[in-house]
Amino acid sequence: MEPSLANIPVIEFRDVAYTLPNGQGLIEGVNLKAQRGETLVLLGRSGSGKTTTLKLVNRLLTPSGGEVRVNGVPTTEGDVIRLRRSIGYVIQDVGLFPHFTVERNIGLVPRIEGWTAERIYSRVEELLQMVSLETNLASRYPHQLSGGQRQRVGVARALAADPAILLMDEPFGALDALTRNQLQREFLSLQQRLNKTVVFVTHDLREALRLGSRIALMEAGKLVAVLPPEDFLRSSDPLAAAYVQAFTDGTESVANRGVS
Ligand SMILES: Nc1ncnc2c1ncn2[C@@H]1O[C@H](COP(=O)(O)OP(=O)(O)O)[C@@H](O)[C@H]1O
């Protein structure tokens, strides 16, 4: 068969290591593929190497060993600016510019790419609707928004130039449970329409099960297992089982209350 872009993983890690200048290894031996249109979740406790792994995709970090390929091309080859513009990035506290309006924040990349003011304006309007925000919020500043609204703006900004890849680093982690639930639901319906290749970082099994087409479990800088949600739930891997047990303990303790 002809090799074509369709057969190449959108993101591929080949035996990737990342080591700090002082010699401390943050991740090691990571092999991972993300296929077009899937939501690959990186699940692991705090400090397990999830953010480091994510930053290797858009070359905020470069591997100390092995290589990371995006559409078949190692991230160390080619233009890093172009690479970053083809990848949307959403982080927990969003990183909106506080002195820019919502409209300017969302229009950041289109402006850099030289779009006309008119085109930027209509794109911002479209994006606000896409993330379920009133278009009259465009003239507000980040501090005039709720946490949930700010995260939506962060998602809109990441989608502005229609990148094929979206990296999301605990984007809903700081939100209250109800708002988080709503944003998860909206993410699912948005992803159904947009079909991006998403790498989504979380430490929350419930979120991983709900959003992930596959779950990549990390521990101490290593990839432990990569499983679809239904397999994760009955995995014999001790760490995966521990996650499921912790999750079940939480729901059972509530169910048993008042019984004993
Ligand atoms: N620049 C750095 N200098 C020193 N330690 C770091 C640096 N970046 C990350 N670490 C450490 O590496 C480990 C993995 O970090 P990280 O990838 O951010 O984990 P996670 O996102 O899973 O919480 C953590 O112990 C973290 O403290």
Ligand SMILES: [Mg+2]
């Ligand atoms: Mg992190």
